Amino acid sequence: MASHLAALENDRIRRFLAEKNSDQPILVVDSEIVRDNFAKIARALPDTRVFYAVKANPAPEILQLLADMGSCFDCASVVEIDMALATGVTPDRISFGNTIKKERDVAAAHQRGVGLFAVDCRAEVEKVARQAPGARVFCRILADGAGAEWPLSRKFGCVPEMAADVLEHAHRNGLTAYGVSFHVGSQQNNVGAWDGALASAAAIFRDCAERGITLSMVNLGGGFPTRYLKDIPAVEAYGESIFEGLRAHFGNQIPETIIEPGRGMVGNAGVIEAEVVLVSKKSDAADELRWVYLDIGKFGGLAETMDEAIRYPIRTGRDGDAVAPCVLAGPTCDSADVMYEKAPYALPVSLEIGDKVLIEAAGAYTTTYAAVAFNGFAPLASVVI
């Protein structure tokens, strides 16, 4: 049987895994690819400041590399703020981008020197005003997640029509009403998806101006995709389309902009090596599907297979052999721990117990989603090379 590692294009990860010979699932992230992603994103949007979304993969080596390249950080919690600060960046390079914060966490962020906060309602404005007087706030608006494989539409943000009121409330409470943010949905395959939200942002700028409040910043959020099974547009196409949207809606008064890429920064840099624990069938019927159980599942880092939304490329040492669809499941005793069943996954018929598999494009939203000890399984091991 050919080694599963032969399927891997990335030499550095291949060499690492061959030497490591891990007996547990392990994510290996190639720092050179992260470096390349940062450079490409920064080049595609040259006038935009990059705030890496720490939640995507907070490995200290990744944060340090990005800090050294000039990145700022979008943090969702005080723990993430501390991770970003540990790189040595100054707090003015950090945004507390979660619209749902405990008031004492706002205070802790302010105490650390963070002065930029997301809000999407008056109650959140009041927390920030009480605990971080004078801070800058941006109001998140709901955006249409159409075209995104992992939409974030309903939970965060207010309707665009409410944003000027929220920002005026911030202004009246002694905060700096700084701008508008939105997220067009993660793994956004439509390069034009930013246009509608930019139109809303421009209208909010105008509305605030009429109230005597000058906004300065548009936070373009994340959404930049990573290549899973389907091709994706080049990052340059996103840059061009966003710039066109800014020009169309803001004319020659283009505001300061920031972006918060997570998946697009680290997704394609990581590969998980995992193992086939069992291959079985539920009956002897000729058309019965195989079940392939791996030693990693929804609770071990592959949470984004929820709703089968994200379909990872999976390579085996038997690629090239005949394939047949199978149900792909994880190792835990929770029956929800099934990755692909509604749309079964084609894997080689020859796949056997003990075979190693490679789950590609797994650098984002995997380690942080892995349970600490569900069923006694260790959290997903991770190495940055």
Ligand code: PLP
């Ligand atoms: N910014 C915020 C506020 C987010 O909530 C997220 C993801 O959840 C991101 C940025 C990163 O998004 P993406 O991974 O699509 O780039």
